[in-house]
Amino acid sequence: RSLLLSLLYQHSPQQLKIALVDPKRVTFPEFEDMPWLLSPIVKDSDRAIELMEQLVDEMEERYRKFEQAKCAHLDAYNQQLINKQILPLPRIVCIFDEYADFMAEKEIRNELESSIKRLGAKARAAGIHLIIATQRPEAKVVTPIIRSNLPGRIALRTASEADSRIIFGGSNSEAAYLLGKGDLLYQKGGKLERLQSLFAERIVLP
Numbered sequence: 001r002s003l004l005l006s007l008l009y010q011h012s013p014q015q016l017k018i019a020l021v022d023p024k025r026v027t028f029p030e031f032e033d034m035p036w037l038l039s040p041i042v043k044d045s046d047r048a049i050e051l052m053e054q055l056v057d058e059m060e061e062r063y064r065k066f067e068q069a070k071c072a073h074l075d076a077y078n079q080q081l082i083n084k085q086i087l088p089l090p091r092i093v094c095i096f097d098e099y100a101d102f103m104a105e106k107e108i109r110n111e112l113e114s115s116i117k118r119l120g121a122k123a124r125a126a127g128i129h130l131i132i133a134t135q136r137p138e139a140k141v142v143t144p145i146i147r148s149n150l151p152g153r154i155a156l157r158t159a160s161e162a163d164s165r166i167i168f169g170g171s172n173s174e175a176a177y178l179l180g181k182g183d184l185l186y187q188k189g190g191k192l193e194r195l196q197s198l199f200a201e202r203i204v205l206p
Contacts, residue, residue, distance in 0.1 A: 001027070002182075002200045003131070007093060008036055009206050014087065019055070019094040021048050023101040030203040038092060045108045048096075052115035055094060055128055059119060062089065062126040074127035091127040100136040113145045120149025137163045153187040156180070156197075168192070 007016060013035040021042045022028050028041055042048050071077040078088035103109050119130055130150060134141055137158065147169060157180045158164045161173035168187055175185050182197035
């Protein structure tokens, strides 16, 4: 929720749309009526699959527009729109809370991973971004498809060295020895940074 708040304070509803997936139904109640929402908060697997398919469709539609405008990415396309005094396209961030809850059924897992694979391959240039969170970084949850298509990783303190290695791959067990209370590791590419996240004691929207 701290990450979500940070995004809201840095971007207007015209610049950013948020899609939230909350299988526990209790993580995002303060955000249900915010103007940044792309659609109502998703709380079940069927709607989660629909949402991911909609994001894939939106990505493909944006690439068709980029092709017509001879642009390679969202920033270049939006600059053309701004020059014509047309409202630019917003970035879209989809946040999955407790992704592990969707992994129990093979059919659901396969459908979600199919969309994640497509989005992970080329959605960033279209201005569509995925954030997938889980408290259970098990191998059956953080699968090779997830790891290969979502290269940015954040880990708070893990319950074991094995959980840390699943998140980061290889032999990196450092997340098991973090201090807690927002102490985290961030990995992008081959670079690993130790950072401190903010703590939002109460939710106050901009």
